[in-house]
Amino acid sequence: MTERPAIGFIGLGIMGLPMASNLLAGGYRVCGLNRSPARTALLVERGAATAASAAELAAVSDVVITMLPDTPDVETVVFGSGGVAAGIRPGSAFVDMSTIDPAMSRGIAARLRGAGVAVLDAPVSGGEKGAIEGTLSIMVGGDEAAFARVAPIFAVLGKNITHIGDAGAGQIAKACNQLVAAVTLEAVAEALELASASGVDPHKVRSALLGGFAQSRILEVHGQRMLDAAYTPGFKARLHKKDLDIVIAAEQAAGLHLPAAELLHERMGMLAARLPEADHSALRTLL
């Protein structure tokens, strides 16, 4: 049996900390790093090492994983001073699990592959609950050999793991996911609002619709949230707005006009301005 790869994990937020903890629990050696050191300390308590910079972390890791809020964060951590690119070794692998602009993922792949590094983009869905329980959906872009090499690590973190295509394809799949989720949330919100405003019990409408072609996981889960006005996240409106910024960037890069995506970009933007920390199902409150 070959020794398990040493993992460097950068970004120990609401998602990254439970993911890195699951890797420790799964028997991997993990070196963790976070902008605010208090989060790093939590991982160190669980048995992780740490490093003074992303470059130093990369220098002692076989696989470097990033889980960061947005595109500029990933760019800085990889290419900034003392960043991953300054320390990462030829023959190692870099896996960005953040949700970022696919164009940036392709750029990172091009530059790090040139340095002999295997690169994957591997954004997730399933939220904090999925991160804690190790049941994330993982959408992966990059070459087949890199995917096969990192697959055992993904298996610790998630359940539905799909190799979508080459560099950036994971991010495109995630963008598609966030597009469908946003538009479906609006559909459910409008239907429940139409029922209520017409004097009809929206609970019964939700139940009836779950039995037919209007069924969706969002009608089931977020439809109930809307009925209960239970808008504690869940998934924050401002984060879904950020993901829809990525959708619109991808739409424009592809030369498309996607009217429902544009409508929801606008409406999620309104919600993020009004209730940034509310669950995205609070779209109903705009109606």
Place this chain on the structure above:
Amino acid sequence: MTERPAIGFIGLGIMGLPMASNLLAGGYRVCGLNRSPARTALLVERGAATAASAAELAAVSDVVITMLPDTPDVETVVFGSGGVAAGIRPGSAFVDMSTIDPAMSRGIAARLRGAGVAVLDAPVSGGEKGAIEGTLSIMVGGDEAAFARVAPIFAVLGKNITHIGDAGAGQIAKACNQLVAAVTLEAVAEALELASASGVDPHKVRSALLGGFAQSRILEVHGQRMLDAAYTPGFKARLHKKDLDIVIAAEQAAGLHLPAAELLHERMGMLAARLPEADHSALRTLL
């Protein structure tokens, strides 16, 4: 055991003929009537009686069911010369299973109740396949006693049978269903188009999304139709457009502004003008 009620069934189209046939097969006496007599003849071959007019049919029926294309058709059949209202007996029941404007359903209920008739609006979803197999979803508006009385008949026709509320509530639930279906179709179409136009395999994106919060029956069924460009109906674009006309009428009656419903009313209208007989999933061809 009390004798089963005699059923009058008006409207023997793509939905009505198999529904009336199932009632015959279920042991009910059925008197059928259709605008074009060739369809009536098909039901008579299977053991039904017929009548010279809707009024005469109503006069010999305990329960009168209508299954007609649109609001004006129901208005004419009920209140026109020789219509249901001219023949229906006090103590009988009138059940409109067409998808029509909820305001018309409420108007019919008010007028026929005044004549001592129990009234239900009971639109369905599930299409021709559901009609043939007796697996329709049925959304019912009207009072509890009328619902209880007609429930055994509904049980022959469908599977998910929900009493939503008073007169018109079945139509509101159906409008909500058609709203959610249209908006979800657009979401799936845009996501698959974004994947394709970005050089990513949309089959893999569909599979990945089915495992998470973007899951829906429409992603599963109509997403596959879109990937195969299999736009033979199914459910015709011009009929979904008609149903979205009802959604917009209900929206306006409720004093709401529902932006995704309005967007899809516009887009389904474009599709119905271009490819009226295509399956509604052909929304993707507009992108």
